[in-house]
Structures are given as C-alpha cells and as structure tokens.
Amino acid sequence: MHVRDILELEERLSFNFFWNEVSETKEGYGLIVDNTGDKNVASIASVGFGLSAVPVGVENGWISREEGYQRAVKTLETFLNNVEQTHGFFVHFVSMKDGKRTWQSEVSVIDTALFLMxxxxxxxxxGGEVNDLFESLYSRVEFPWYLDKQVNQIYMGYNFERGFWGHWDGYAEQLIIYILGVASPTYPIDPSVYYSFERKKGKYKDYELIYTYTGSLFTYQYSHAWIDFRNIVDKENVNxxxxxxxxxxxxxxxxxxxHTVYKTLHEKSWGLTACDSPDGYRGDFGAPPSANNNTTHRTDGTIPPCGAIGSVVFTPDIVEETVKYYFEHVPQLWGHYGFxxxxxxxxxxxxxxxxxIDKGIELLMIENYKTGLLWDxxxxxxxIKKGLQKLGFHQTNKE
Structure with missing residues (x-):
C-alpha cells in the first residue's frame, strides 16, 4: 500500500474513533471517551479533537453535513448546560453519562483550551446556531481568574480540594491559551502574559531550539494542529x-x-511523547533538549505512532517512511481504529x-498535511486573527 493511502486509512479510522466512542445519553450527549480502556470516562480534550474532526469527516464524505451539524449542536449544548465547570473552565475528566466530575479531576486550563478550539x-x-453556542461558551470563560497576577503567568492547574498550583512558566503546548485569552470578548488577559514565560534554549546535535520541560513531542504539536504558525513570528522574532x-x-x-539501548527506537521508529506504556500512561516520555540539563532523557523504550504522525507537517519525508515501516513491519500495532x-x-x-488525544493529533495533522483544512x-x-494581532504576531519576510 502506498504511504499516502496508509495515512488516509489511519485518518479515516481515527475519525471513526471520535464518531463512535461517544455518549448518546440525554445529559452527556457528545462526550467522547478519554481512552477505550474505560468507556465510562470522557476527556474534554478528546471532545475538542473530536469536534475538530467533524469538518474533516464532512469534507472527506465520511458523514453528511447534517450529521456533522447535529453532532456539533448537541455536543456544545451538553457543554453549555451539563458539563461541570467553574468560571467557564471545565473539569478535565467527566462521566460519559452526565458530564459530572470523575477521579477528583482538576479544572483544566489547557484542556478547556483544547475543547474551545x-x-x-x-x-x-x-456558522449559525453552532457559532452562537461557541460564542456563549467562549464568552463565559473568565481567563483572568486562572492568572497569577504576582508573576503574570497562567497557573498550571486548579482543583476544588487544593486550589491553584504551578505555572505555565516555560514553552509547551499552551500557545492557544494566550491567543484565546487575549481575544476574549468578555474576560481578556493582557498580551504581556504571553511574553512572561521563559524561552529557554537548548541543543541536541545540530538542532538548537526553545525547548519544553519534558521534550515530549505533543508539547510541540498541539497548538499547531489549529494555528498555522508557518509564516508568522512574534515580537521576539520567534517562529x-x-x-x-x-x-x-x-x-x-x-x-x-x-537504538543501542532500546530495540524499539531507531530511524524508522521514533517520536517520544506522552502515551500508554507497559506500566500505564506516561506523560513524561521525551527527548533532549529538555529541562533536565538538556542531556538526560525520559524513555523506557516505548514508542507511540502519534509521536511521529503528529509531526507530519514538520518533517513529512521522515514521517512517511516511519508510517510505512509501522504498517508493513509492526502488524501487531494495527487494529480497529488504526494504529x-x-x-x-x-x-x-x-x-x-x-x-x-493521540488519535486526535494524528487526524488533525494528517488533514493539515493533505489539505490545510483545520488551519484554513x-x-x-x-x-484567532485578533488574538495573534494583539500578541504581536506578523508575517515573516521568508517565502
């Protein structure tokens, strides 16, 4: 099978995950499972990716426009009326049945942002009713409530038992928070918040970059699934x-x-990022440069296909070779919803x-690679236009 056909099939089966693994209860309609290992718990981030998948399904002819419209309306109504929230920010993990909090979960700023996207x-x-529902949800979010005014940084998290903790004090997947936050029609934050996190530079081999704490690939991918950063830079000239x-x-x-340490890691099997592992979910798998002196790594040799596939817009040739390898040489990786x-x-x-979230970043990035649909x-x-402009983003002179 040609690699483009494999990518197309992976995108279609990833779409099926979001279309099928959904709640149809009266109070929880449209909620999507966090993972197929527990069909009782939804993730609001999963719903954000699933909603973004709807236009992909329509444009590819996998569902009708009316089916997509109905899914969007009913899901947004669920979030407006039933999903547990405070100050407009949603609880990260909720019951598939009624949208109420599970696992003493946090009220998550980043997962709310993923849902909002x-x-x-x-x-x-x-447009129409769907956009009205989005406007209602977006205008309800009190972005300054999640801001630590002492350091002018967004808090990392909040839950009802312990309050706020941590800060988004370095670069990671949170760029969408600032764009949505400064553009809010009701509760905006100041653009200076975006410039308040530290941009630490590190190097591995020939590659010098502003790194994220874990060096996990999803942190370099998520905001890019929606925002087309290809030809824009901020006031500090960062692309x-x-x-x-x-x-x-x-x-x-x-x-x-x-590769000399772990059999799974090599030229065509790579992409260290948060994923399932033999010891359960790990959010800290990553590569240097990272916060630990830019040298140490976090891996046990586990590789998720989403690590590479989520970067298909960045390094297409390398990713295509990898996808072909997984499909042809690791058949045990393939199943009902693709990889x-x-x-x-x-x-x-x-x-x-x-x-x-792993199926989601694959689906959105494959579609952006094919057509640029989500970016468009x-x-x-x-x-988004207003947010980028307020943050000082402007076109680069590069072609």
Whole structure:
C-alpha cells in the first residue's frame, strides 16, 4: 500500500474513533471517551479533537453535513448546560453519562483550551446556531481568574480540594491559551502574559531550539494542529513552526542514537511523547533538549505512532517512511481504529487501547498535511486573527 493511502486509512479510522466512542445519553450527549480502556470516562480534550474532526469527516464524505451539524449542536449544548465547570473552565475528566466530575479531576486550563478550539472550529465551519453556542461558551470563560497576577503567568492547574498550583512558566503546548485569552470578548488577559514565560534554549546535535520541560513531542504539536504558525513570528522574532520542526528532528536523532539501548527506537521508529506504556500512561516520555540539563532523557523504550504522525507537517519525508515501516513491519500495532497507542519490543508489549488525544493529533495533522483544512478554518476566525494581532504576531519576510 502506498504511504499516502496508509495515512488516509489511519485518518479515516481515527475519525471513526471520535464518531463512535461517544455518549448518546440525554445529559452527556457528545462526550467522547478519554481512552477505550474505560468507556465510562470522557476527556474534554478528546471532545475538542473530536469536534475538530467533524469538518474533516464532512469534507472527506465520511458523514453528511447534517450529521456533522447535529453532532456539533448537541455536543456544545451538553457543554453549555451539563458539563461541570467553574468560571467557564471545565473539569478535565467527566462521566460519559452526565458530564459530572470523575477521579477528583482538576479544572483544566489547557484542556478547556483544547475543547474551545474544537468548538471554535465547528462554529466557524457551520456558522449559525453552532457559532452562537461557541460564542456563549467562549464568552463565559473568565481567563483572568486562572492568572497569577504576582508573576503574570497562567497557573498550571486548579482543583476544588487544593486550589491553584504551578505555572505555565516555560514553552509547551499552551500557545492557544494566550491567543484565546487575549481575544476574549468578555474576560481578556493582557498580551504581556504571553511574553512572561521563559524561552529557554537548548541543543541536541545540530538542532538548537526553545525547548519544553519534558521534550515530549505533543508539547510541540498541539497548538499547531489549529494555528498555522508557518509564516508568522512574534515580537521576539520567534517562529514556532520552525521551532517544532527542530524539536522533531532532535527527537528523531535521539531515537536513532538510542537504538543501542532500546530495540524499539531507531530511524524508522521514533517520536517520544506522552502515551500508554507497559506500566500505564506516561506523560513524561521525551527527548533532549529538555529541562533536565538538556542531556538526560525520559524513555523506557516505548514508542507511540502519534509521536511521529503528529509531526507530519514538520518533517513529512521522515514521517512517511516511519508510517510505512509501522504498517508493513509492526502488524501487531494495527487494529480497529488504526494504529494502537504504543509498542515496546524490549518488553514484548503492544498497547491494547486507543487514546483520544493521540488519535486526535494524528487526524488533525494528517488533514493539515493533505489539505490545510483545520488551519484554513481556524485562521479565518475573527478571534484567532485578533488574538495573534494583539500578541504581536506578523508575517515573516521568508517565502
């Protein structure tokens, strides 16, 4: 099978995950499972990716426009009326049945932002009632409530038992928070918040970049699934698209270098990022440069396909070779919804589950690679335009 056909099939089966693994209860309609290992718990981030998948399904002819419209309307109504929230920010993990909090979960700023991006995409795509629902949800979010005014940084998290903790004090997947935050029509934050996180530079081999704490690839991918950073820079002349390309190449080089330690890691099996593992979910798998003196790494030899596939817009040739390798040489990775979450040859292990955010970053990035659809929809939105402009982003002179 040609690699483009494999990518197309992976995108279609990833779409099926979001279309099928959904709640149809009266109070929880449209909620999507966090992962297939527990069908009772939804993740609001999973819903954000799932909503973003709706126009992809329509444009590819997998569902009708009316089916997509109805899914969008009913899902956004669920969030407006039933999903547990405070100050407009949603609880990260909720019950599939009624949208109420599970696992003493946190009220998450980043996962709310991921959900809002999905709501924005369907609002922009369908207009009308869908966009009205997005406007209601977005205007309800009190962005300054999540801001630590002492240091002018967004808090990392909040839950009802312990209050706020941590800060988004370095670069990671949170760029969408600032864009949505400064553009808010009701509760905006100041653009200076975006310039308050530290931009630490590190190097691996020939690749110097502004690194994230774990060096996990998803941190360089998520905001880019919606925001087209290819030809824009901020006031400090940072091009985040180029930065993510360098991070992807550093991750690839590191995995090649680690082949002597771990059988799973090599030139065509790479992409260290958060994923399922033989010891359960790990959010800290990554490659240098990272916060730990830019040298140490966090991996047990587990590789998730979403690590590479989520970077297909950054390093297409390398990713295509990798996708072809997984499909042809690791058949145990393939299942009902395409590539399973991860595998580890040293431990003779293959994940039994599919995780929403991992299927989501694959789906959105494959579509952006093919057509630029998510970028096109997002970048024409008035709030995204306003947010980028307020943050000082402008066109580069490069072709």
């Amino acid at each position: 999905g709501a924005l995409v369907v609002g922009e795509y369908f 985040w698209f180029e930065n993510s390309t360098l991070a992807t190449l550093a991750n690839w080089e590191f995995c090649k270098d680690m 399973k979450d991860a595998y580890n040859l040293d431990r003779n292990w293959v994940s039994k589950i599919y995780i929403g 929809i997002t970048m024409r939105n008035k709030y």
